[in-house]
Amino acid sequence: MSGMVSDRPELCSVGFLQPWNRCWVDVIKQIFVPSLPSRLVCTGVLKRPGPRPKVLLVGRIEYAYEDWEKIQSACDVFEYSSGSREDFLREIKAGRFDDCIAICRSNQYTHLSGNLDAEVLNLLPKSIRYICNIGSGVNSICTESCKRRGITVSNTPSVAADGVAETVIFLIFGVLRRANVPISTARAGEWQHECPTRIGMRGKVLGLIGSGETASAVAERAVAFGMKIKYCCRGDKPPSNFLKGQEKCCFEELTQTSDIISLHVLQTPETERMLSTREFRMMKQDAIIINTARGGSLITMLY
Numbered sequence: 001m002s003g004m005v006s007d008r009p010e011l012c013s014v015g016f017l018q019p020w021n022r023c024w025v026d027v028i029k030q031i032f033v034p035s036l037p038s039r040l041v042c043t044g045v046l047k048r049p050g051p052r053p054k055v056l057l058v059g060r061i062e063y064a065y066e067d068w069e070k071i072q073s074a075c076d077v078f079e080y081s082s083g084s085r086e087d088f089l090r091e092i093k094a095g096r097f098d099d100c101i102a103i104c105r106s107n108q109y110t111h112l113s114g115n116l117d118a119e120v121l122n123l124l125p126k127s128i129r130y131i132c133n134i135g136s137g138v139n140s141i142c143t144e145s146c147k148r149r150g151i152t153v154s155n156t157p158s159v160a161a162d163g164v165a166e167t168v169i170f171l172i173f174g175v176l177r178r179a180n181v182p183i184s185t186a187r188a189g190e191w192q193h194e195c196p197t198r199i200g201m202r203g204k205v206l207g208l209i210g211s212g213e214t215a216s217a218v219a220e221r222a223v224a225f226g227m228k229i230k231y232c233c234r235g236d237k238p239p240s241n242f243l244k245g246q247e248k249c250c251f252e253e254l255t256q257t258s259d260i261i262s263l264h265v266l267q268t269p270e271t272e273r274m275l276s277t278r279e280f281r282m283m284k285q286d287a288i289i290i291n292t293a294r295g296g297s298l299i300t301m302l303y
């Protein structure tokens, strides 16, 4: 486990390599004996005197089944795995989650509860001390309200970086090589003998907005394809691994000079709609935008 403090003071980032759900181990560690390494807690050797802690799982656990079994052996788990936000609020008001000390959730299951915003946080029982987000971005959790209520929010940065980076490369390939054309025509039984494959990646300028784990993982791969990397960030943190030594520039230069722009920022009020009409006008005529961060950072419009 590697713990690191995020650039937002109220967010306690716990960086487990894999699997995603292992942030739970940290919660359990804090419940039992905070000074012990999580590895020991995982063995199930420790037993806390008194009643078993209650935890709420919103959605389902994927991948981390073994870790999850250990959690289940140590805690009473309440599962909320189907329903709407209205149902979720009703359950809270009915006291179904009373005495729970932690909530585990991921963005994948936001539709079950809606955002964990001020409305939800005000209704939650006072017993909730932790919100464990399976995922990097915590934009669907109101961290300000959590801070006010003394709730620790943990996330799992880094774990998805390789997967997202591979997807970004796949998307760049797809657009540059027009992969959808032969795929869709072949599926339709209309084999196209002449399919222009457009252009390659070598020498193209890839502008990365953000300099965190995902942007770094994209840079690592894009360099191998001969792309030229530029990145911009807020400047308050050093760039992650593979961005070191790459060209840092301002947001304006990046949007004006990149062939491909890839978004890798947290969604915050500052990054909301950061690519909008003004930026589209500044971009190269045939610029390509790849967005694997959050939809809110971009205004989508048809030209």
Ligand SMILES: NC(=O)C1=CN([C@@H]2O[C@H](COP(=O)(O)OP(=O)(O)OC[C@H]3O[C@@H](n4cnc5c(N)ncnc54)[C@H](O)[C@@H]3O)[C@@H](O)[C@H]2O)C=CC1
Binding pocket: 135, 136, 137, 138, 157, 158, 160, 161, 164, 209, 210, 211, 212, 213, 214, 215, 232, 233, 234, 235, 237, 264, 265, 266, 267, 268, 270, 271, 292, 293, 294
């Ligand atoms: N599509 C997917 O499956 C996934 C999407 N994500 C999204 O990607 C985002 C980035 O993920 P990571 O790289 O893991 O996060 P990270 O925390 O390692 O990096 C975030 C970066 O955003 C930068 N940033 C924040 N505000 C900025 C601004 N106004 N201008 C320029 N840079 C700014 C920070 O300085 C940092 O470099 C997440 O917040 C999440 O929304 C993350 C993981 C998976």
Ligand SMILES: O=CC(=O)O
Binding pocket: 107, 134, 135, 136, 137, 138, 160
């Ligand atoms: O969208 C996924 C995340 O980890 O954030």
